[in-house]
Amino acid sequence: MRPELTRASDLLRTNSPEAVSEAIALLQDTVFSFSMKMCGHREDAEDTAQEVLFRSLKHLHKLQDPSALAAWLYTVTRNRCHRMRGAPDASPSRSLSLDELMPDAAELSRLLLDTATSPEGSLLRAEQRQLLHQALLGIPTALRLVLVLHDMEDLDTDMVARILGLQPGTVRVRLHRARLALRKAIALLIEKSAPRHDTRPRGKPLRSRPRAAVRRPQECRELFASLSEYLDGQLKPDTCDKMRTHIEGCPACVAFLRDLRAAIDRCRSMEVACDPSVTERLQAMLTREYLRMMGKSAVADQNPRR
Secondary structure: OOHHHHHHHHHHHHOOHHHHHHHHHHHHHHHHHHHHHHHOOHHHHHHHHHHHHHHHHHHHOOOOOHHHHHHHHHHHHHHHHHOOOOOOOOOHHHOOOHHHHOOOHHHHHHHHHOHHHOHHHHHHHHOOHHHHHHHHHOOOHHHHHHHHHHHHOOOOHHHHHHHHOOOHHHHHHHHHHHHHHHHHHHHHHHHHHOOOOOOOOOOOOOOOOHHHHHHHHHHOHHHHOOHHHHHOOOOOHHHHHHHHHHHHOOHHHHHHHHHHHHHHHHHHHOOOOOOHHHHHHHHHHHHHHHHHHOOOHHHHHHOOOO
16 A cells, blocks of 8 residues: 555544645545546546545545545545546456467567567666556556556555455456556557667567577466466465476576566556646645534634645
8 A cells, every 4th residue: 555545544633734734635646646547637637636535525534544545545536537538448358368468479589689678678768657657558447447556556456356346366367467468568669669770670589599489478378377476476385486497497488577577666666746736726725625624624724735
């Protein structure tokens, strides 16, 4: 869970004007960032933050536990995002299959060529956050929602399942596909934008490894389906040892796993900041309204901002 939510919960229990103002600011940042990751439109995210927090004001004093606060905020924000303009269908039927997400021979060859220049590495060096955001918005909504809640908002599997009304096992399946989809989307965007310094035809495997590159996807398919469980330490020890033995002896799996791990790490570090002028104006208004509801309007007028 985001530390901002734990801090906001503590501040709301203090219930002083200054504490409430700081708590409102933290909640704004959380709702705005989540909305931007889901809908991609700054104006929509700002409107969502305002509407969600106004609707939440009368409930905040009841949400003493950070988990309860998180469940409420993300559920209400998720519902609001679904009503945004042009929101894609979030039905499970739009989820991508593993076959669609498995790397083909050409992609494995590029990863084997030089893992130091993998698409995710290029993204990190260029600091092109907009490409990461673009890649995120390009994956199906049902997958993106699980990815954002779990990897970006730092909620555990059970909490994500609670918010989305899913079984934990379903969350894990969607999370894995979402991670793979994001990695693939990043790779495609970087490949399109990167300058082509060599004359080798794009999309063709290296001559030195043609047979391995063709065989790998089929040989490694069972492992490929469990990579997220492996990375997150969710597998039984014997299964984990078996996968590790295979990976250590498979250069293609090593390269792909490194690329996937880098994409997950980059995803977890992504933040989207709200315009400070918008934040301050809304924070002052929400703080005054919350304190008015709590019977502290006179104090609120004297302390409109933190």
